[in-house]
Amino acid sequence: MDQETVRTICYLARLEIDENKSEKIQKDLETIIDLIGSLQTIDTSDVEPLYSPLEMTALMHEDIEKSDNKKEKFLENAAASNEDYFLVPRVVE
Amino acid sequence: MSWETVIGLETHVQLSTKTKLFSRASTAFGASPNTNVNLIDCGLPGVLPSVNKEAFYKAIRFGMAVGARLIKLQYLTEKITFTLISQRVIKLLKWIYQLL
């Protein structure tokens, strides 16, 4: 893993790493990737991945409306909002 | 070198359901902004979406109508994007259609 890869992953994850920490992070990531990479020695041909311990069909909701009615509470939790909207920096010029 | 042209179409179709794909909030037009938003739609920490059964059936019906093949799917991972409206988590879902 090189610094360029670290920068790409950081961008994909929308994270910024302090310049002075970036070498340490790169080293840490390498160590962890090495750990995960050790799985390559295990033969998993014809093994179905297990994405959840419960292999059951997830329940679905009926198409019947139910409103939580929490608009005000939602907006209260936002760092910037007005009566109706969450406010963010201008997106469209 | 000879090239073969293959064109894929991604279609976005709004389904005529009463509620949203991942929550029971209304899909009706005309309410003031952010009214038809449930805890799930707001993407709050700790919420878990569930799939709208009707939307699911409609999707299957559409797939069959255009001659698609039904395949078994272990799970559906919804991509989380950094936008105001979307939040998605890993969902378990067994059947979904695939266009041939």
Added chain:
Amino acid sequence: MSIQFKSIADLREMLDDKSISASELIQESLELAKKYKELNCFVTMNEEFSVKKANAIDVNKKTSSRLSGIPLAQKDLFCTEGLRTTCSSKILSNFIPPYTATAVKKLEDAGSITIGKTNMDEFAMGSSNETSFFGNVHNPWKKGYVPGGSSGGSAAAVAAGIVPAATGTDTGGSIRQPAAHCGITGLKPTYGRISRWGMIAFASSLDQAGPLARTAEDCAILLNTMSGHDAKDTTSLNSNVPDFLENINQPIDGLKIGLIKEFNLSDLDSQVQARFEESKKAYEKLGAQFIEVSLPNISASVPTYYSIAPAECSSNLSRFDGVRFGHRAESTDDLNDLYIKSRSEGFGDEVKRRILIGTYALSAGYYDAYYKKAQQVRRLIKNDFDNAFQSVDALMTPTSPNTAFKFGSKGTQNPVELYLEDLFTISSNLAGLPAISIPHGQVNSLPVGLQLIGNFLREDQLLNAAHIFQKNSDYHLAKPNLGDF
């Protein structure tokens, strides 16, 4: 009579025979929390509401539920309506949830009183409670030592006798390991047993809520209330919830306990190993039989976990963008800049590290090699357990390879060093199996935990085996000397 170190069963008796009122009980519990503030167990107290609720219970006088008037602490990743919920992260340091998690709601509906929210590793990512934005939690047994993690505040609050029980969550050992390090009992139920609605997600296919308490019996009381199907959690199990107290007292004659061949216990600290041998003998005396079983893929648990958990975490934590809730960075150029700055300021180093690993494991070109590969190995591990449970009722291991360690002594140079702390606990999360940790003595005055892993949905068997052990020993009654706090 002091309520400190009392079990739920004890407190119930005191409330029922009127030797204490609910208000007095809550008042005392709140005072203990203040007295031991230095332990740093709590992030947020719920004093006003607690006192009000206790008064209402005293006026009402109807105590149909075992939990009525009992003080509890909730790990600060359960959303509590109107009460700040931080996940011990800067990014949620101002978050007031507009709803309550199902597990907490069930406990509160049964009359229990949430006195506060407990400190934890940030977003439950850690094994020592050292990643909290709100500072380290001390182990009540020794100042300056970790309580374990991630449910470290909950474990310390119970161990210090402030509350008889607390909630925790367990993604790779986060209930069992702190329970072991603090000398209390902690249960991770079967995946799907307790609803995850309102529990702030770390790794959705591994996370499970559960109780931390002084006894297995109290864990059963909490589990009875917390369990059950919830339509709001589509992976919540729709199966019968037994009364976990009903068979807790059955003799365990003939119980078949498996010892995992691949875990070479002679590598462990000799005293931790000696404790294990001693408890094995104790179980034999109680009628259990020991059988060696082989789980050939179990040693791959740690790398499997550290591929899956970060991948799911990177997905779950992308909702924290500073827009709708949580910390928002000031003076940002545009929306993208707002996301990047808010997240970078809001998350701590360990959380960032895991998000980056997960992003990498899920990124184009690496998905098959890391994420899919890990899920395949995960099935092999689950198959190993299925095979083992053909011949045994439960598996026994130490909970943790070590006792509690000093602040800052592990994982600072190499994060993997700390990941190996979870060696014995991780596999049951991967397979979705229930597991319990009970105290079984001390090494150098620090508690040691014993783990029992059960078959799918067999919490009853684990609680039974743990209760019988506790009935015939007094390790669970040991109390820390809190003189330093």
